[in-house]
Structures are given as structure tokens and as C-alpha cells.
Amino acid sequence: MFFVLKTMAFHLYFIRRLLFVIPTLFGITLAAFVIANAIPADPITANLPQSALNNQEIVDAFRERWGLDEPAHTQYLTYLKNLLRGDLGVSIKTKRPVADDIRQFLPATIELATAGIISGILIGVSVGIVAAVWRNSLADYVARVFALVGVSFPVFLLALALLQLFYVEFGLTSGPGRLDVRMAKPVARTGLFTIDALLSGDWDTFRNAVSHLILPGLVLGIYVSGIIARITRSSMLEVLGMDYIRTARGKGLRERAVITRHALSNASIPIVTVIGLSYGSLLSGAVLTESIFAWPGIGRYMFRAATSQDFPAIMGVSILIAFIYVGVNFVVDILYYFLDPRIRNP
Amino acid sequence: MVVAGIVMLVVWTLAGLLAPVIAPVDPLQQDVMRRLEPPSNVHYFGTDELGRDILSRVLYGTRITIPAGLLVIVIGCTLGLFMGAIAGFVGGIWDEVIMRLSELFMAFPTIILALAVTAALGPDLKNAVIALVIVWWPSYARLIRGLVMEVKTREFVEGARSIGASSPYILFRTVLPNCISSAIVLATLDIGNAILSIAGLSFLGLGPDPTSPEWGRMVSIGIDFFDQWWMWLFPGLAIATVVLAFNFIGDGLRDVLDPRMKH
Numbered sequence: 001m002f003f004v005l006k007t008m009a010f011h012l013y014f015i016r017r018l019l020f021v022i023p024t025l026f027g028i029t030l031a032a033f034v035i036a037n038a039i040p041a042d043p044i045t046a047n048l049p050q051s052a053l054n055n056q057e058i059v060d061a062f063r064e065r066w067g068l069d070e071p072a073h074t075q076y077l078t079y080l081k082n083l084l085r086g087d088l089g090v091s092i093k094t095k096r097p098v099a100d101d102i103r104q105f106l107p108a109t110i111e112l113a114t115a116g117i118i119s120g121i122l123i124g125v126s127v128g129i130v131a132a133v134w135r136n137s138l139a140d141y142v143a144r145v146f147a148l149v150g151v152s153f154p155v156f157l158l159a160l161a162l163l164q165l166f167y168v169e170f171g172l173t174s175g176p177g178r179l180d181v182r183m184a185k186p187v188a189r190t191g192l193f194t195i196d197a198l199l200s201g202d203w204d205t206f207r208n209a210v211s212h213l214i215l216p217g218l219v220l221g222i223y224v225s226g227i228i229a230r231i232t233r234s235s236m237l238e239v240l241g242m243d244y245i246r247t248a249r250g251k252g253l254r255e256r257a258v259i260t261r262h263a264l265s266n267a268s269i270p271i272v273t274v275i276g277l278s279y280g281s282l283l284s285g286a287v288l289t290e291s292i293f294a295w296p297g298i299g300r301y302m303f304r305a306a307t308s309q310d311f312p313a314i315m316g317v318s319i320l321i322a323f324i325y326v327g328v329n330f331v332v333d334i335l336y337y338f339l340d341p342r343i344r345n346p
Numbered sequence: 347m348v349v350a351g352i353v354m355l356v357v358w359t360l361a362g363l364l365a366p367v368i369a370p371v372d373p374l375q376q377d378v379m380r381r382l383e384p385p386s387n388v389h390y391f392g393t394d395e396l397g398r399d400i401l402s403r404v405l406y407g408t409r410i411t412i413p414a415g416l417l418v419i420v421i422g423c424t425l426g427l428f429m430g431a432i433a434g435f436v437g438g439i440w441d442e443v444i445m446r447l448s449e450l451f452m453a454f455p456t457i458i459l460a461l462a463v464t465a466a467l468g469p470d471l472k473n474a475v476i477a478l479v480i481v482w483w484p485s486y487a488r489l490i491r492g493l494v495m496e497v498k499t500r501e502f503v504e505g506a507r508s509i510g511a512s513s514p515y516i517l518f519r520t521v522l523p524n525c526i527s528s529a530i531v532l533a534t535l536d537i538g539n540a541i542l543s544i545a546g547l548s549f550l551g552l553g554p555d556p557t558s559p560e561w562g563r564m565v566s567i568g569i570d571f572f573d574q575w576w577m578w579l580f581p582g583l584a585i586a587t588v589v590l591a592f593n594f595i596g597d598g599l600r601d602v603l604d605p606r607m608k609h
């Protein structure tokens with residue numbers, strides 16, 4: 001009975017969350033549309049060659065083909081109607097359905113963002129714990145400077161420095177791209193090269209894909225580790241001052257158990273929140289990192305869409321990013337449920 | 347750390363102000379006979395693909411990237427202050443309109459917005475600044491609105507009103523001065539971000555033209571000459587140290603004004 005009530009509460013919660021998504025997404029489409037129409041940009045000059053611009057017939061045909069001859073509100077309503085059927089329209093630049101484009105570019109970004117958040121957690125949480133446990137020591141000071149350096153270094157400088165050091169000088173990792181040029185792509189199942197290679201038991205490809213992931217993953221990891229370290233430090237400090245930590249120490253627990261089991265698990269809520277937000281920002285496309293590492297992800301697609309005034313693609317990506325944030329927040333909320341017994345049994 | 351930040355900032359400011367005096371040569375002067383030279387006694391930071399002196403370019407770049415970043419913050423903050431003050435003080439329909447407008451800009455992914463605006467207006471430093479201001483003002487507007495709404499219920503505001511002070515007088519003389527310090531902390535913490543964003547846009551080719559010694563642009567040109575590491579390392583380090591200086595200062599300022607973060 002208790003269980004049924006609880007799952008019902010969970011279902012209600014789930015449905016309410018889903019309902020909240022609708023106005024957000026509606027707002028995003030409207031925002032994207034208003035802004036796309038307000039900026040004095042002309043997709044015609046951005047996408048037709050100079051020779052075609054002089055030919056009125058071609059210009060008219062282009063305008064009609066992409067619905068640019070309709071009034072703005074008609075364009076928007078048509079867009080919404082298509083969106084409800086899962087149709088994001090056709091990209092002006094690639095001439096392919098935006099949904100197909102996203103399906104093609106998103107896996108590369110998911111793979112990179114995941115590598116980035118894993119290294120970000122490893123670096124950020126450990127630096128944060130060290131800083132909190134040895135508060136006001138040299139280690140704390142170094143950790144604090146590290147966190148500030150992490151957010152101050154331009155991503156592109158970090159990327160270039162790591163490439164120069166680990167790829168050019170020492171040859172420890174692979175360079176730009178997702179795989180060596182000589183490598184064949186693994187059979188596409190998920191689009192994530194590492195997973196696909198594992199699924200088909202192709203160890204060479206797997207190793208190669210991982211070695212291509214290390215540097216861009218590390219760049220993004222360092223980038224997000226600053227804020228993760230900062231939050232870990234401050235929430236650990238708060239918890240370490242609690243009575244139950246003194247009790248745990250008093251009953252003779254080893255310091256390691258006190259810190260990992262008692263302190264860290266109680267400090268985890270803010271840490272998980274900031275990790276979720278960081279993952280969201282990495283998933284929404286790291287334009288600079290992707291462009292330096294020639295990574296064919298959402299960031300590159302977005303950059304191309306924005307610079308060529310490709311409105312359907314711009315709107316598609318904006319909606320995708322809104323979805324990503326809503327999804328990440330949702331997962332974070334579910335994690336709270338598991339991490340904090342007070343949320344489970346109020 | 348604050349001291350380190352201030353020292354770094356003073357050094358960079360002096361470097362920028364004195365660039366014409368201390369730079370070895372004109373940052374635009376080409377010398378094709380000496381292109382892509384590594385750092386040496388003649389060219390301390392080496393030369394680029396057109397034989398221009400990188401040290402001189404980095405020094406002159408101070409006059410582009412830092413003011414552009416500051417400009418984003420100053421304009422964004424002023425616009426946000428103005429909008430937030432109207433929304434919070436006047437309220438009603440103005441509040442609704444301004445808040446919905448700010449949500450509209452905030453809901454939109456920052457980087458796409460900035461990219462779309464610069465791409466639409468044309469790649470140019472001025473347009474990069476405009477793009478970032480459009481992205482930047484809503485967070486200030488929302489902060490100021492919240493503060494104004496809180497401050498305007500205080501007794502001294504009621505006092506001013508009861509002695510017959512006009513609304514603009516109350517807003518500018520009693521309410522806003524009490525909101526400004528929080529906005530300044532947020533702004534200081536944001537300067538580093540703004541400089542990084544300017545450099546990032548310019549790195550993507552959406553900043554000033556390629557001949558200009560803008561740091562982000564220099565790094566992106568340096569990528570084509572990847573093995574000539576001095577071409578991208580020095581301008582990159584320039585950005586990093588300037589941003590670090592502002593972040594050191596901002597961090598210290600927050601500690602002083604928000605003791606909860608200090609521990």
C-alpha cells in the first residue's frame with residue numbers, strides 16, 4: 001500500500017514535470033522565431049551565390065521554397081504544426097531534414113560531453129575534497145587557484161597546449177577527429193563510436209576512439225572542474241562541521257570512511273546539481289572545443305547554422321538544447337530522490 | 347590572491363597604455379623576410395606568418411580585447427540597471443513586458459544568440475560587443491529588479507515619499523544607490539567572462555578583421571601554423587592572465603561582501 005502510494009506520488013510528480021516542459025518549449029520556439037526574424041539578416045544573401053542573386057527568378061523560387069514569402073505569423077504557425085508531428089523542417093544549408101542532421105551530429109557530442117563530465121567529476125570532486133579536508137592549508141590554496149585558473153583559461157588555449165604537448169611532442173594520444181583517417185567507422189548502432197566498437201567486439205577501433213576522446217574530454221573536464229571543485233569544497237566544509245561527523249570520528253571510524261561515507265554522501269546534493277548543469281552545458285555543444293578538435297558535433301552544426309542564417313537549423317538546435325536542459329534537470333531531480341532519504345520519506 | 351590580481355591588472359593596464367612606447371615595432375608592420383621566426387633576442391615572442399612582431403601585437407591587443415570586454419559589462423550592466431529599475435519600481439505592465447523580454451533572451455542558448463547576431467550584423471568588433479550586450483543585460487535586469495522591489499518597501503523610501511519627493515528623485519537618489527553594490531560585485535565577477543566571450547567570438551571569426559591584433563583572432567590564425575607554437579601561445583596566455591587577474595579580484599570582492607562563501 002505504501003509502495004503504491006509512493007509510486008503514485010512519483011507518477012504525479014513525473015506528469016507535472018512533463019506539463020512544465022510544454023510552456024518552456026513553446027517559449028523557446030517563440031524566442032527563436034522572434035529573434036530569428038528580428039535580426040536584420042537575410043538567409044537569401046547568406047545562402048545563394050552572388051551570381052544567383054542577380055536572377056530575380058531564382059531569388060523568388062528560393063523564397064517560395066523555404067516559405068520566406070509568407071507573413072511571419074503564418075510561418076510560425078506552420079512551424080509549430082510541423083513540430084507537433086516531430087518535423088523540425090529542412091535545413092537551408094544542408095538541404096536535409098533538421099531532425100536527421102541532429103541525429104547525425106548529436107552522438108558525437110554526447111560521447112564528448114560524457115568524456116568531459118567524467119574527467120570533470122574526477123578532477124573537480126577530488127580537488128574539492130582535498131581543499132575542504134585540509135582547509136586553509138597549502139593544498140586548499142593551490143586547489144582554489146586551480147579552480148580559478150580552470151575558469152580563466154580560454155578553452156582554445158588549453159586545447160592547443162594539450163594538443164602540442166600530448167599529441168605533437170610525446171605522441172601519447174591521438175589528434176583531432178573522432179578516429180584515425182585509416183580507421184573505418186564502427187557499424188552504427190548508437191552512433192557513439194566507443195560503444196559501437198565494443199558492441200561489435202572491435203578492440204582496435206575502440207582503443208582508437210578512446211585515444212581521440214582523451215584530449216577534448218580533458219579540455220572540457222578542466223573547464224567544468226573549476227566550478228565542481230568550488231561547490232564540492234563549500235558543501236563539504238558545511239557538512240564536516242556537523243555533529244554527526246564528530247560522532248563518527250568519536251566512535252573511532254577511520255578518517256577515510258568518515259569523509260567518503262559520512263561527509264561526501266551528505267554533501268552530494270549541491271555537487272550533483274552543479275554536475276548536472278555542467279553536463280547540460282557540455283551537451284549543448286562546445287563550439288570552440290569541437291572546432292579545434294574537428295569534432296563533428298552539435299557545436300559545429302550550430303556554428304554553421306548560425307553563421308549561414310539557417311533558421312530551421314537554428315530553431316531545431318535551440319529546441320534540442322532546451323530538451324537537453326529539461327532532461328538533465330529531470331535526471332538530477334530523480335537522483336535527489338535516491339541520494340537524500342529525506343526526499344524519499346518526507 | 348586579490349593582490350596578485352591587482353598587480354597583474356596594473357601590469358596589463360600599463361602595457362596597454364604604454365604600448366606605443368614599449369612595443370618594439372609597429373604591430374601592423376610586415377617583414378616577409380622574417381616570417382614565422384621563433385622567439386629570439388630580436389623578436390622576444392617570435393614573428394607571425396607575415397613577419398609581424400608578436401610581442402608588439404600582444405601589447406597592442408591589450409587596447410582591443412580588454413576595453414571590448416569592459417564595454418560589454420558597462421553597457422550590459424547599465425541597460426540591465428535601467429530595465430530592472432523600471433520593472434521593479436514602476437511595476438505593472440512595464441514589469442511584465444520587461445521580465446517576459448528578459449526570459450525570452452535567457453531561454454535562448456547564449457552562444458547561438460551571440461553567433462546569430464554577429465553573423466547577421468557582420469563580423470566586426472562593435473557587433474561582437476552588441477551581440478554580447480544582448481546576451482548579458484537580462485541577468486542584471488533581473489537582479490536589479492529584485493533588489494529595487496525589496497528596497498522600495500523600506501522606511502526611508504516611504505519617508506522620502508511622505509516629504510513629497512518625486513518618483514524619479516526617489517528612484518535615483520534613494521532606491522538605486524542601495525542596489526548598486528550587488529550589481530558591482532556581479533559585474534566584477536563577469537568581466538573575465540566577457541573578455542573570454544569576446545576572444546571566443548573573435549576566435550570563431552566573428553570579431554575584428556584578421557589584420558587587427560585582437561588576441562582571440564591571433565590564436566585562431568595561429569592554429570593554421572600549429573607547429574609555430576609561439577603564434578598562438580603568447581596571445582592565448584595574454585587572455586588567460588588578464589581573465590585570471592579579473593577573477594582573482596572578483597573572487598576576493600565576493601569574499602569580502604558575501605562572507606557566507608568564505609568559510
